[in-house]
Amino acid sequence: MGIEIERKFLVDHEKWDEEIKPTGTVYRQGYILSDEKRTVRIRVADDVAYITFKGGSTGISRSEFEYTIPVEDGNQILQEMAISSVEKMRYNMEYAGNTWEVDVFTGNNEGLIIAEIELSSEDQQFDRPKWVREEVSDESRYTNALLSVNPFKNWI
Numbered sequence: 001m002g003i004e005i006e007r008k009f010l011v012d013h014e015k016w017d018e019e020i021k022p023t024g025t026v027y028r029q030g031y032i033l034s035d036e037k038r039t040v041r042i043r044v045a046d047d048v049a050y051i052t053f054k055g056g057s058t059g060i061s062r063s064e065f066e067y068t069i070p071v072e073d074g075n076q077i078l079q080e081m082a083i084s085s086v087e088k089m090r091y092n093m094e095y096a097g098n099t100w101e102v103d104v105f106t107g108n109n110e111g112l113i114i115a116e117i118e119l120s121s122e123d124q125q126f127d128r129p130k131w132v133r134e135e136v137s138d139e140s141r142y143t144n145a146l147l148s149v150n151p152f153k154n155w156i
Helices: 013-018 071-081
Strands: 003-011 025-034 038-045 048-055 061-069 084-095 098-105 113-118 132-135
Touching (some): 003 013, 038 071
Antiparallel strands (some): 003 061, 003 132, 025 038, 048 061
């Protein structure tokens, strides 16, 4: 079984803007099913597409199964079957031996930047870059699935 263990943090915009960043990747992802116990997501990133099945969270862990699908299928599924969606630019940033995925949201979530780190265990120690602010791992409103139906623009 695939297990995802991830922690999420808000990003300090000013410190983030000072960073030298690698080329980012545009992500479009839509949700076919999303509730507390399961999520089915379609993601298109450049010329690759994925279908992902996620279980409900227990702490910062949950089951996750992800499979590559043809990009044409991914685009069609997004267009015809997704009930909600988010768009973002993702940057993979290396820091102190770990990869941080930094999502700069666009569209209805513009102004929100979230950094995620995937861990091998819930108690794994790691160093935080200077642009990482407070942790939001336990705040469900910061999940992409909920951002797709209650976007950041509605909070501010």
